[in-house]
Amino acid sequence: MGLKPEISELQEELTSWRRELHMHPELAFEEEKTSDFVAMKLEEFGLEVHRGLAHTGVVGILKSGNESGASIGLRADMDALPLAEETNLPYASRVEQKMHACGHDGHTTMLLGAAMHLSEHKNFDGTVYFIFQPAEESAGGGEVMVKEGLFDLFPMDAVYGMHNWPGMPVGEIAVRSGPVMAASDTFFVTVTGKGGHAAMPHLGIDTVVVSAQIVSALQTISSRIADPADPVVVSVTQIHGGDATNIIPEQVELAGTARSFSAATREMIEPMMRRIINGICQAHGASAEITYERGYPATINSDLETDHAAQAASRLLGPDNVRRDKGPSMGSEDFAYMLEKKPGSYIWLGAGEDRAQLHSPHYDFNDEILPIGVGYWSALVEDQLPKAS
Ligand SMILES: [Zn+2]
Numbered sequence: 009m010g011l012k013p014e015i016s017e018l019q020e021e022l023t024s025w026r027r028e029l030h031m032h033p034e035l036a037f038e039e040e041k042t043s044d045f046v047a048m049k050l051e052e053f054g055l056e057v058h059r060g061l062a063h064t065g066v067v068g069i070l071k072s073g074n075e076s077g078a079s080i081g082l083r084a085d086m087d088a089l090p091l092a093e094e095t096n097l098p099y100a101s102r103v104e105q106k107m108h109a110c111g112h113d114g115h116t117t118m119l120l121g122a123a124m125h126l127s128e129h130k131n132f133d134g135t136v137y138f139i140f141q142p143a144e145e146s147a148g149g150g151e152v153m154v155k156e157g158l159f160d161l162f163p164m165d166a167v168y169g170m171h172n173w174p175g176m177p178v179g180e181i182a183v184r185s186g187p188v189m190a191a192s193d194t195f196f197v198t199v200t201g202k203g204g205h206a207a208m209p210h211l212g213i214d215t216v217v218v219s220a221q222i223v224s225a226l227q228t229i230s231s232r233i234a235d236p237a238d239p240v241v242v243s244v245t246q247i248h249g250g251d252a253t254n255i256i257p258e259q260v261e262l263a264g265t266a267r268s269f270s271a272a273t274r275e276m277i278e279p280m281m282r283r284i285i286n287g288i289c290q291a292h293g294a295s296a297e298i299t300y301e302r303g304y305p306a307t308i309n310s311d312l313e314t315d316h317a318a319q320a321a322s323r324l325l326g327p328d329n330v331r332r333d334k335g336p337s338m339g340s341e342d343f344a345y346m347l348e349k350k351p352g353s354y355i356w357l358g359a360g361e362d363r364a365q366l367h368s369p370h371y372d373f374n375d376e377i378l379p380i381g382v383g384y385w386s387a388l389v390e391d392q393l394p395k396a397s
């Protein structure tokens with residue numbers, strides 16, 4: 009099929025929406041102007057608009073025909089990151105310390121583009137829910153929408169998500185069954201020993217030496233404890249302790265993140281971490297206070313809906329441009345909460361090989377892929393909610 013000419017022609021209009029959103033980034037649960045923009049556009053396209061889920065969430069409802077009773081949810085995220093943009097582009101962020109550095113401005117635009125295209129052509133039979141969620145980056149806006157009744161208010165057969173992916177060529181889509189993004193947990197550790205003179209370590213309990221052993225030993229969770237075929241990452245990302253060269257600090261604070269895919273491995277991390285940390289502390293006469301917080305669960309695509317996603321992508325881009333062999337990412341994604349409740353699939357949309365990474369101050373969403381995203385959403389709806397002929 010390829011990209012329909014009427015979708016390719018949207019390039020300029022989509023780019024202007026995307027850059028407008030890019031100039032005015034808003035952080036988690038503060039997406040007031042963004043959600044106004046989204047709601048205004050959806051109303052313009054003649055959709056029924058529901059607002060207020062998770063504070064700034066927006067759901068657009070588009071019905072066509074009524075024979076099948078089938079329904080589908082398509083989801084985009086709207087939030088930006090607390091980051092100073094360094095691109096110097098003419099449409100760079102106008103807001104200090106806020107930037108759309110993950111491309112959620114592009115995701116929002118592509119879903120709006122699909123709403124526009126599908127509302128004009130109505131080449132499907134059933135109901136499409138366009139879900140615009142706040143706070144993907146860290147505050148779990150997707151979880152809040154689900155808790156506030158997203159799927160009760162809008163019963164849908166399946167839900168789909170996408171993310172632009174720098175490093176993958178434009179015109180490619182990666183689709184994968186099973187876990188695609190990791191569960192993300194956070195830990196904080198305070199090691200307490202006995203501070204004193206650095207020249208008389210025998211009179212104290214050195215929290216720096218104890219902490220160094222903890223950092224090294226925590227790596228054995230992934231290298232020696234977990235099944236090597238079931239990935240897990242434990243990264244200590246912060247060490248704070250000491251203010252002088254001649255004082256052994258009484259306390260050292262450590263913090264970091266743990267990532268995993270399977271529920272069993274995720275359950276194992278916290279007790280193992282406690283055993284290792286407490287064991288090392290006990291060996292040295294120190295003590296530790298450990299806080300372990302569970303964040304986003306793993307994002308797990310269902311098999312059937314992943315085949316549907318691959319089929320739509322293949323119809324749009326040709327089978328050679330649909331990658332089904334790309335490994336999962338240890339990053340995390342709060343679309344996971346939607347996939348815990350509904351079958352569905354989260355795909356990666358190639359954004360170009362030589363592009364700055366997600367979350368970089370040099371990141372620049374590739375506007376070239378906007379029509380491809382619109383084409384994918386539209387193909388998916390037309391495939392899954394076929395019009396009776
Ligand atoms: Zn991000």
Ligand SMILES: [Zn+2]
Nearest residue numbers: 110111112171
């Ligand atoms: Zn993102």
